Amino acid sequence: MADAHNSPAAASRRIDEATNTETVGHEWDGIEELNTPLPRWWLWTFYATIVFAIGYCVAYPAWPMISGATEGVLGWSSRGQLQNELDAQQAARARTVAALADMPIEQLPDHPALMRAAIAGGSAAFKVNCVQCHGAGAAGSKGYPNLNDDDWLWGGDLKTIETTLIHGIRQPGDDATRQSMMPNFGADGLLTAEQIGQVADYVLTLSGKARASASSQQGAQVFADNCAVCHGAAGKGSRQFGAPNLSDAIWLDGGRREDVVAQLTRPHHGVMPAWGNRLDPVTIKMLAAYVHSLGGGEDFAETPAPPDTQPTEAE
Amino acid sequence: MNKPDQIKTQDRPASLYAKREPVFNRRIDGKFRRLKWAIMVICLAIYWGTPWLRWDRGPYAPDQAVLVDLAHRRFYMFGIEIWPHEFYFVAGLLIMAGIGLFLVTSAVGRAWCGYACPQTVWTDLFQHVDRFFDGDRNARFRLYKAPWGPAKIARRLAKWTVYLAISFATGGAWIFYFADAPTLQHAFWTGTADPVAYATVAVLTATTFVLGGFMREQVCVYMCPWPRIQTAMLDEKSLIVTYKDWRGEPRGSVKKAGKNPDRFGDCIDCNQCVAVCPTGIDIREGPQIGCITCALCIDACDRVMGETGRPRGLIDYATLEDAEREKAGQPPTRHLKLIWRPRTMLYFAVWGGIGLSLLFLLGTRVHTDLTVAKDRNPPYILLSDGSVRNAYTLRLRNMQGRPRKMEISIEGLPGAKIWSDDVGMAEAGTALTRIVPADETQSLRAYLVVPAGTPAQEFTFHLQALGEAREQDSAEAQFDAPGEQ
Ligand code: SF4
Numbered sequence: 001m002a003d004a005h006n007s008p009a010a011a012s013r014r015i016d017e018a019t020n021t022e023t024v025g026h027e028w029d030g031i032e033e034l035n036t037p038l039p040r041w042w043l044w045t046f047y048a049t050i051v052f053a054i055g056y057c058v059a060y061p062a063w064p065m066i067s068g069a070t071e072g073v074l075g076w077s078s079r080g081q082l083q084n085e086l087d088a089q090q091a092a093r094a095r096t097v098a099a100l101a102d103m104p105i106e107q108l109p110d111h112p113a114l115m116r117a118a119i120a121g122g123s124a125a126f127k128v129n130c131v132q133c134h135g136a137g138a139a140g141s142k143g144y145p146n147l148n149d150d151d152w153l154w155g156g157d158l159k160t161i162e163t164t165l166i167h168g169i170r171q172p173g174d175d176a177t178r179q180s181m182m183p184n185f186g187a188d189g190l191l192t193a194e195q196i197g198q199v200a201d202y203v204l205t206l207s208g209k210a211r212a213s214a215s216s217q218q219g220a221q222v223f224a225d226n227c228a229v230c231h232g233a234a235g236k237g238s239r240q241f242g243a244p245n246l247s248d249a250i251w252l253d254g255g256r257r258e259d260v261v262a263q264l265t266r267p268h269h270g271v272m273p274a275w276g277n278r279l280d281p282v283t284i285k286m287l288a289a290y291v292h293s294l295g296g297g298e299d300f301a302e303t304p305a306p307p308d309t310q311p312t313e314a315e
Numbered sequence: 316m317n318k319p320d321q322i323k324t325q326d327r328p329a330s331l332y333a334k335r336e337p338v339f340n341r342r343i344d345g346k347f348r349r350l351k352w353a354i355m356v357i358c359l360a361i362y363w364g365t366p367w368l369r370w371d372r373g374p375y376a377p378d379q380a381v382l383v384d385l386a387h388r389r390f391y392m393f394g395i396e397i398w399p400h401e402f403y404f405v406a407g408l409l410i411m412a413g414i415g416l417f418l419v420t421s422a423v424g425r426a427w428c429g430y431a432c433p434q435t436v437w438t439d440l441f442q443h444v445d446r447f448f449d450g451d452r453n454a455r456f457r458l459y460k461a462p463w464g465p466a467k468i469a470r471r472l473a474k475w476t477v478y479l480a481i482s483f484a485t486g487g488a489w490i491f492y493f494a495d496a497p498t499l500q501h502a503f504w505t506g507t508a509d510p511v512a513y514a515t516v517a518v519l520t521a522t523t524f525v526l527g528g529f530m531r532e533q534v535c536v537y538m539c540p541w542p543r544i545q546t547a548m549l550d551e552k553s554l555i556v557t558y559k560d561w562r563g564e565p566r567g568s569v570k571k572a573g574k575n576p577d578r579f580g581d582c583i584d585c586n587q588c589v590a591v592c593p594t595g596i597d598i599r600e601g602p603q604i605g606c607i608t609c610a611l612c613i614d615a616c617d618r619v620m621g622e623t624g625r626p627r628g629l630i631d632y633a634t635l636e637d638a639e640r641e642k643a644g645q646p647p648t649r650h651l652k653l654i655w656r657p658r659t660m661l662y663f664a665v666w667g668g669i670g671l672s673l674l675f676l677l678g679t680r681v682h683t684d685l686t687v688a689k690d691r692n693p694p695y696i697l698l699s700d701g702s703v704r705n706a707y708t709l710r711l712r713n714m715q716g717r718p719r720k721m722e723i724s725i726e727g728l729p730g731a732k733i734w735s736d737d738v739g740m741a742e743a744g745t746a747l748t749r750i751v752p753a754d755e756t757q758s759l760r761a762y763l764v765v766p767a768g769t770p771a772q773e774f775t776f777h778l779q780a781l782g783e784a785r786e787q788d789s790a791e792a793q794f795d796a797p798g799e800q
Pocket residue numbers: 563581582583584585586587588589599615616617619629630
């Protein structure tokens with residue numbers, strides 16, 4: 001066995017008797033490996049993958065370097081691809097956005113396709129900007145108006161909603177913001193606790209939540225003296241002042257007696273950002289369209305003026 | 316010197332891998348050969364012709380009689396139109412095809428393999444091309460052995476071109492089942508068809524070319540699962556191609572048999588049965604997986620028997636049971652009797668049962684469907700006058716090739732009024748009418764309002780195609796309302 005191939009491995013190579021096949025020469029714990037070469041097609045496939053891998057490393061970003069990775073001769077990158085896709089999306093939307101920018105919101109209902117696009121865009125913008133207060137379903141909660149219903153503090157047509165969105169509610173520094181202030185009747189001592197109880201009882205009769213009583217009859221006078229200025233003689237509210245309708249079934253700050261008493265004593269004043277400072281006009285238009293579409297949106301022409309408010313010169 | 320790398324190959328055991336022996340089968344004529352031609356012509360005619368049949372479905376649906384419209388997820392078959400949710404029709408047909416195969420196999424053996432299987436049909440076709448270019452068995456064998464030279468290369472190229480043309484014509488036609496055939500044909504040749512069409516044609520052409528042109532019986536023997544299944548389906552009462560060894564053995568040439576008539580059987584060992592076999596097997600070795608039951612060996616041997624003046628049927632369709640009976644000298648059972656036995660009847664009953672149920676479903680299916688999804692966020696809206704509103708997304712499905720007027724009404728919710736985003740609350744009524752476009756599912760947001768004080772409850776949306784009594788559907792839904800406060 002001593003010849004040119006006298007390496008240790010070669011020396012231990014032998015023919016396995018059972019299969020009559022050469023072994024590869026190493027042995028572990030009595031187990032030897034037969035030298036059965038891989039099929040040629042397999043090897044060629046393997047070499048092809050190596051060639052492919054080299055080509056791939058040249059063509060595409062592959063090797064991590066100290067800052068970033070090799071760039072690849074094709075100049076492709078996943079970030080670049082994303083950017084291209086975003087640009088393409090933006091380009092695809094550009095026409096709709098431009099059309100929305102030019103379209104006065106009053107005319108939106110005459111363009112159903114644009115309206116649909118606006119509602120879809122508004123739905124997305126709502127999820128980013130508005131759900132924190134108004135909830136994912138726009139149903140609001142105590143102190144935060146439900147946008148699905150037909151009760152509007154400031155008005156529910158597209159234009160009015162847009163104005164509310166642009167200027168916000170009680171935003172300092174915005175001249176056109178929705179401004180109204182219910183006095184601190186209790187905290188500032190404008191009414192006595194007894195009067196507050198009486199007027200609360202009266203208010204609850206307005207919406208049929210309580211029966212008329214001696215107390216509520218007393219309250220009617222207090223109401224006429226202190227509250228009718230904003231809420232109207234019949235308590236139907238005023239959109240001019242954003243004064244809630246007290247005779248309907250919807251209560252912004254709660255409809256139990258305690259809630260009413262609390263609101264009379266130290267009123268809660270909701271605020272909303274002036275989105276005109278933060279969002280572009282198209283997004284605001286889309287938001288207005290979306291809010292309007294939630295089921296309580298009003299028509300421009302048919303906006304019912306509450307019967308006991310004076311006509312206003314604004315809007 | 317006993318060098319380790321010098322291992323003599325002849326010392327090793329035979330490899331498990333056997334190189335393919337090419338099959339040069341001889342031309343043969345006979346009744347089974349003619350049957351094969353007939354079936355090939357019929358199958359190809361159906362395959363090629365079907366996409367070109369027209370079926371007028373009006374302006375709203377394609378007018379191709381058989382069309383798998385993947386883009387719009389519709390399957391058209393003459394007057395029938397299947398929607399994706401009715402896929403059970405297709406599943407049912409597939410099950411019927413499977414059981415049908417059981418039925419056919421248990422009755423007449425591997426008839427599918429021998430006559431109708433595309434692999435068999437194409438192998439057969441390509442073997443005829445071989446014969447056309449290279450001549451019959453011996454000439455082809457000589458050419459195969461001959462060294463490569465201009466003449467051989469030219470012949471091979473010509474032959475492969477014809478293979479390719481056949482593959483293209485047969486494989487390529489498949490795409491016409493998936494789009495309007497005339498339009499696609501035009502688009503295909505003008506280079507404007509969808510890349511998927513070209514890719515499909517390329518793949519099917521390539522597979523037909525390789526599988527039918529070169530791999531042939533290897534597909535049947537090594538790749539195809541059917542032979543295994545079909546072989547398992549056979550029993551001693553199934554018709555298969557059988558060599559009647561009790562009659563044929565021992566073999567002897569005509570000369571030998573003439574000298575010694577009592578010693579030899581009917582087989583004259585002429586090898587014609589082997590020569591014509593498209594899978595290159597010797598049926599005289601008994602039933603085997605390589606046999607596709609094409610019956611060409613029957614044609615061959617019958618001719619030999621005729622020429623030597625012996626009764627035909629040395630190789631014949633016979634059941635194993637009959638083989639035993641014949642061996643014992645009894646007459647064979649009639650073929651018809653073989654087909655009607657419990658096993659085949661059971662298969663037939665199951666097969667027919669599925670078929671009848673599919674027909675029943677087809678006859679009673681409605682083309683109107685309604686699904687309802689309730690808005691959960693918020694579950695209800697309290698309106699200023701105290702009434703309560705819920706919102707739903709309705710999907711009205713019109714499964715007919717024409718626009719239809721449908722009415723949505725509410726059952727079991729007293730005082731409810733319905734409107735939708737395009738109707739408006741002012742026109743809210745007890746029902747809503749919509750025109751649903753042909754072959755479409757229309758989504759619609761509907762608002763339902765009930766008077767103050769109505770408790771939460773279940774109710775039903777009812778959809779009725781106007782003027783079509785049977786065409787209706789309903790869906791249960793929940794109405795939510797504020798609880799006690
Ligand atoms: S063709 Fe018939 S006779 Fe000839 S070898 Fe085959 S079985 Fe025998």
